[in-house]
Amino acid sequence: MNKVFVVGFREFWETVKTRTFFFSVVLMPMLIMALVYGTQRIARLGENEQLPTRTLAVVDAAGSVLAPLAHRVESFNSASPNRPYAIKPIAPAEADEKKLAQQVSAGEYFAFILIPTDAVDGAAPCTVGRRDSSLDVGRQLQDMLNQAIVAVRFEGSDPPIDQTQVEMLQRRVPVRTIDVQSGNETTGDEFARTMTPFAFMFLMFMGAFGISQGLLTGLIEEKSSRIVEMLLSAVSPLQLMAGKIIGMASVGLVTLAVWAVVGYWGAQRGGAAHLVTIFRLSYAGMYFFPGFLLVAAMLAAIGAACNTLKDAQSLGFPINIMTIVPMVMWIHITQNPNSTLSLVLSFIPPITPFIMILRICADPNLPLWQIVATLVLLWLSVFAAVWAAARVFRIGVLMYGKPPSLLELLKWIRQS
Amino acid sequence: MSALELTRIVKRFGTFVAVDGLDLTVASGEVIGFLGPNGAGKTTTIRMVMSILHPDSGAISVLGHPDAAEVKDRIGYLPEERGLYRKMSVGATLQYFGHLKGLSGSELSRRADESLASVGLSEWKRKPVEALSKGMSQKLQFVAALIHRPEFVILDEPFSGLDPINTELLKRLFQELRQRGTTLIFSTHQMEHAERLCDRVVLINRGRKLLDGGVSEIRERFSTRIVLVEGEGDFRPLAALPGAADAEIAGGRARLRLTDGLEPHTVLQRAMETARVTRFEVQRPDLHDIFVRLVQEDSQARGLSVPASLAKPAPALPRGANVE
Structure with a gap:
């Protein structure tokens, strides 16, 4: 047993020492946080910048829209003076859509x-x-156009309807x-709310697969540099x-603990x-470990x-x-847990933890029997997988040359 | 108590029989050369001794235990395929193997330092293994395998890939082990090492034992002695000696194979009667010649192809005897 821990400790220490580990522990959660909570903030980053006046070429064949549109543009400009629009009316007789399109692409008009x-x-x-791709600009142009035409409709309404009054009522x-x-x-954090189950699932996923991947590459390195048999002498x-596995599981637990503490704080x-509650964190831990x-x-079996x-x-x-x-x-699951x-x-055992954390985040009142049953199934499959992996490992670890097929792997599991 | 006892062990890989009913007993303190051409089953046998592989049938007893796993801390094993963690420092590597072999604390640190000093690697302690030259990492592998002072040492092809300096170092290490009373088994296909270092040699081919005995005993048993005489005078009467065979006599030179109890002494006496002898030499076969011949005869007798490494026809007479 002692030797297991000697091996485990080396595995743990050699992994924790590496730069990859530092990046995965520190940078990965920062990225996720930025993705979940920072997207809108990042989008608003450029808002205070002074933009040059953007000229809109307007062809008003209806005749009545230009004035109210100009009015909307003015009020928009006074509300956000650092991103003004200007209007350049063009007589319908001279207007040619193709030519305008060229002028816009040449940058003559915005x-x-x-x-x-x-x-x-x-x-x-x-x-x-347009030629830009800004979401905000699209919305602004449509809003102004829409408001201008609606204003024209109110003016022409018969019997007359007071627009201000209608807007008040609506x-x-x-x-x-x-x-x-x-x-x-929680007003206004719907986006973060929707994304949180995903963040939980994704971090667990990265933890489980990212770190086990290290186990696999480590094993392959040990095989290809012929360290394995030196180790098997002891x-x-x-x-x-x-x-x-114990060493890597410790790496995983440390990583997850860091994420949990940082995330909670x-x-x-x-x-x-x-969003980040003890309730969710404890379930994440409970499913992460198995x-x-x-x-x-x-992956150990495959690596071997x-x-x-x-x-x-x-x-x-x-x-x-x-x-x-x-x-x-994940979207389906969080919307319909x-x-x-x-x-x-x-x-389905290998994905059980990820599906369950999504469901638990989405619906805290999940039936208890489902939680118990999935955990029992998960632990049973852990024992089965470790048992099978041990058999593959024993044969595979000294095999060089052509890798076995899945069928051969099954044979190894049965025969040894 | 014997250090190792193998009783009719058999190991098959699919239809290929790698080890075919091998018996072997090694007494405590013995130094044994485990010889055979490539593919003879040496590594497979050693792996079974180390319980890395398990025999299909037969019994193994290592230091009195049926499973080497129970006594791994008393065994030092250097596999044929050996490597170390490239990124780990030299010192940490020894610490790690020491820990795995059940050492710890100041005892381990002291042993690690001593081991490094004994192979002249003390200054490399903090360097990563990848900074070492090939020869240096070979030395590190040896001391890593022996850091726990095992009473039973098994080395698989320890000489392969060594330069002459490390070969000498390894021989020195063997002497130390022998003085300490360590039981030592090493496999090799270079007979000259076995000849110089072993009490006993065991030759296997295609999974079967061909020969098992002391080095001088084997030589005696397979001695086909050749006598070479040079000088001025007439050597022709030598061909007429009873027991002289394959006589080649030309100029001032005669070469005879001695059979039927003909002694070199008799040949010399006879030669001195008719000539002034300037050179007299008794050539003995070395292990290499004996083994090449045995392996070839065995392979042919069993209808198997001769191992590629021995494919060239072996001299019918001992090496050096028929060089003109």
Whole structure:
């Protein structure tokens, strides 16, 4: 047993020392945080910059829209003086869409707007020609055009309707959302709320697969540089495998613990305490550990059987395919945590932890039996995988040359 | 108690029989050369002794235990395929292997320093293994395998790839082990090492034992002695001696194979009667010649192809005897 820990400690220490580990522990969660909580902030980064005046060529065939549109542009400019628009009216007789398009692409105009004769009836669409791809600009141009034409409709209404009054009546009802568990106000963080289960799942996924990948490459290195047999003079193949898995599992636990502490602390300070809760963190831990062991055992077997990373990749292909499932399905699962599909996916062992953490984040009141049943299944498959991996390991670790096929692997498991 | 006992062990890989009913007993303190051409089953046998592989049938007893795993800390093993962690420092490598062999604390540090000093690597302690030259990492592998002062040492092809300096170093190491009373088995296909270093040699071919005995005993048994005489005078009467065979007599030179109890002494006496002898030499076969002949005869007798490494026809007479 002692030797298992000697092997495990080396594995742990040699991994923790590396730059890759530092980056995965420090940079990965920062990236995720930035993705989840920072996207909008990053998008708003350039807002205070002074932009040059952007000239819009406007062809008003309807005749009545130009004035109210100019009015909207003015009020927009006074609201955001650092990003002004200007209007350059063009007589409908001289207007040529192709020529305007050329002028816009040449940068002469920022964009052009064609308002057809029956635009006010809404019978024909207006045309907005742009070459930029900004979401905000698109929304602004459409809003201004829309408001201008709506204003024209109000003016022409018979009997006359007071636009201000209608707008008053239609004003939005303020809604304040709170998180029932923490009592925190959560207004406006729908995006972060939706993304949080994904963040949990993704970090667990990176932890389990990223770190086990290290186990696999380490093993292949030991095989190709002929260290394995030196080690086998002192430890049994089983001890070697157990030590490696324990060492890597410790790396995984340390990584996850760092992420959990940083995430929890960050959420407390960043006003997202209702998203990163002890409840979620403890479930993440509970599913991570067996999930990691399962992945590690499978990759250890593959690493022991192969001599090059390329062989390992092709042998590990079925596992890789499965791991895509939570990535592809996460939206469905977080939106429908109790659907039949979500339930079925929860009972496929290698992806169980990832599916379950998505479901638990999405619905804290998941039936207890499902949690117990998935955990039991997960642990049973851990024992089965470690048992099978040990058999593959014993034979594979000294095999050089052609890697075995999946069928041969099964034969190894049966015969030894 | 014997250090190692193998009883009719058999190991097959698919249909290929790598080890075919091998018996071997090694007494405690013996130094044994385990010889045979490539593919003879040496490594497979050693791996079974180390319980890295398990025999299909037969029994193994290592230091009185059926499974070497139980006594791994008392065995030093250097595999044929050997390497070390490239990124680990020299000192850390020894620490790691020492830990795995059950050493710890100041005892381990002291042994590690001593080991490095004994092979002149003390200054490299903090350097990574990848900074070492090939010869230096070979030395490190030896001391890593022996750091726990095992009572039973098994080395698989320890001489392969060594330069002459490291070869001498290894021989010195062997002497030290022998003085300490360590049981030592090493495999090799270079007979001159076995000849110089072993008490006993065991020759296997295609998984079977061909020969097992003391070096001088084997030589005696397979001695086909050749006598070479040079000088001025008439050597022709030598051909007529009873027991002289294959006589080649030309100029001032005669070469005879001695059979039927003909002694070199008799040849010399006879030669001195008719000539002034300037050179007299008794040539003995070395292990190499004996083994090449045995392996070839065995392979042919069993209808197997001769191992590629021995494919050239072996001299019918001992090496050096028929060089003109």
